[in-house]
Amino acid sequence: MISIRQFDERDWQATWRIIEPVFRAGDSYTFLPDISEADSRQHWIDSPLNTFVAESASGEILGTYFIRPNQPGLGSHVCNCGYIVSEVARGQGIASEMCEHSQRTAINFGFRAMQYNMVVAANEGAVRLWQKHGFEKIGTLPGAFKHSRLGYVDAHVMYKQLVN
Amino acid sequence: MISIRQFDERDWQATWRIIEPVFRAGDSYTFLPDISEADSRQHWIDSPLNTFVAESASGEILGTYFIRPNQPGLGSHVCNCGYIVSEVARGQGIASEMCEHSQRTAINFGFRAMQYNMVVAANEGAVRLWQKHGFEKIGTLPGAFKHSRLGYVDAHVMYKQLVN
Numbered sequence: 328m329i330s331i332r333q334f335d336e337r338d339w340q341a342t343w344r345i346i347e348p349v350f351r352a353g354d355s356y357t358f359l360p361d362i363s364e365a366d367s368r369q370h371w372i373d374s375p376l377n378t379f380v381a382e383s384a385s386g387e388i389l390g391t392y393f394i395r396p397n398q399p400g401l402g403s404h405v406c407n408c409g410y411i412v413s414e415v416a417r418g419q420g421i422a423s424e425m426c427e428h429s430q431r432t433a434i435n436f437g438f439r440a441m442q443y444n445m446v447v448a449a450n451e452g453a454v455r456l457w458q459k460h461g462f463e464k465i466g467t468l469p470g471a472f473k474h475s476r477l478g479y480v481d482a483h484v485m486y487k488q489l490v491n
Numbered sequence: 492m493i494s495i496r497q498f499d500e501r502d503w504q505a506t507w508r509i510i511e512p513v514f515r516a517g518d519s520y521t522f523l524p525d526i527s528e529a530d531s532r533q534h535w536i537d538s539p540l541n542t543f544v545a546e547s548a549s550g551e552i553l554g555t556y557f558i559r560p561n562q563p564g565l566g567s568h569v570c571n572c573g574y575i576v577s578e579v580a581r582g583q584g585i586a587s588e589m590c591e592h593s594q595r596t597a598i599n600f601g602f603r604a605m606q607y608n609m610v611v612a613a614n615e616g617a618v619r620l621w622q623k624h625g626f627e628k629i630g631t632l633p634g635a636f637k638h639s640r641l642g643y644v645d646a647h648v649m650y651k652q653l654v655n
Contacts, residue, residue: 359564400523401637402609402646439643440634444608445566466630468650470604473565479603482566484648486632 329389329421331428334378339368341388342380345413346371353475355447356409360475371409376436379428381412381421389416392425394432397442405486406438426460433489440488447472448481462487493553493585495592498542503532505552506544509577510535517639519611520573524639535573540600543592545576545585553580556589558596561606569650570602590624597653604652611636612645626651 334342343364350367353360358370371393372378381390390412397407408429412421433441441462446454448467458464462485470479498506507528514531517524522534535557536542545554554576561571572593576585597605605626610618612631622628626649634643 353565357562357564357566362564398521398609398635400521400526401517401639402521402635404637404643405632405635440632442632442635445562464630465632466628466648468569468604468606468629468648469652471562471566471569471606471650473568475565479568484630484632486635488633 328384329381329424330384331379331381331425334372334380334391338380338388339372342371342378342391343367345388345391346411348414349411353473354477355450355453357445357472376406377432379425379432381425383416389413389419390421390425392429394429394436396438397444404437404439405442406433406436406440407442407444408433422456423460426457430460430487430489439490440486443483443485445472446483446485447474448483449474449477454483454485457485460487492548493545493588494548495543495545495589498536498544498555502544502552503536506535506542506555507531509552509555510575512578513575517637518641519614519617521609521636540570541596543589543596545589547580553577553583554585554589556593558593558600560602561608568602569604569606570597570600571606571608572597586620587624590621594624594651594653603654604650607647607649609636609646610649611638612647613638613641618647618649621649624651 350358375393375395378393380388392410396403397405465484465486472482474480514522539557539559542557544552556574560567561569629648629650636646638644
């Protein structure tokens with residue numbers, strides 16, 4: 328049983344412990360692996376429209392996601408989200424719960440669609456998960472992601488309309 | 492005969508006269524139609540990596556384009572460009588010349604590919620032009636662009652690899 332709620336200032340250290348190893352790995356997000364804590368906070372907390380955390384019944388932060396407009400102005404009705412689950416809590420459906428929560432959040436904010444700009448094709452588990460939640464592979468960008476171990480790899484653009 | 496060169500401070504007023512009507516039209520760029528001159532300058536000149544102008548033999552500015560990384564960090568080897576040709580100089584091949592120039596510029600800056608994130612599908616002339624210059628339609632984002640006259644319309648993601 329997890330609950331998902333808005334990020335609060337006191338959650339930063341726990342959030343940073345979850346997102347830091349993922350940024351350092353350089354295999355899913357575009358942030359440089361040596362990104363600073365301050366810049367990470369800027370990207371994950373300050374710059375997005377909103378950030379959420381997934382919390383266990385005992386109050387442990389197990390996951391986090393942000394939501395933001397994907398483009399300015401005439402593209403700002405499409406949002407973009409990023410999700411990270413704690414290494415110790417994978418395989419429990421937390422990413423799925425955050426994905427569903429983020430879609431409700433998006434609709435509440437008035438967004439009409441959600442777009443993932445760069446889903447690393449090699450991360451097949453992520454691709455399948457987003458497909459399960461109704462996202463379509465719009466297309467594949469050849470060599471668009473510089474993977475820390477695999478070099479230049481393909482990335483998918485994925486998209487879901489939230490209202491008709 | 493046009494020549495393409497880097498934007499210089501003295502070019503701003505001529506550049507603004509070219510880009511303003513296109514932003515105001517709200518049918519191709521995501522900027523809100525009521526964007527200010529200062530914000531326009533920020534987006535077209537200050538925030539990109541570089542901006543160029545296309546100049547006639549008599550020194551008149553007839554077109555302009557910017558180049559920037561499309562994503563940070565591990566996606567920063569893919570660039571993004573935006574091009575605008577003066578209303579009085581359309582149909583003379585200036586967009587084509589800027590597109591070719593921008594690809595050489597991109598390679599000189601070390602970019603490996605170029606991506607257009609939001610090519611309004613209704614702008615069929617633009618789509619054909621980019622295809623002629625080697626860009627592929629990667630996929631189509633349903634309703635991703637809020638067109639000032641047509642409402643929510645589809646937009647293509649287009650992409651070209653510049654090095655193998």
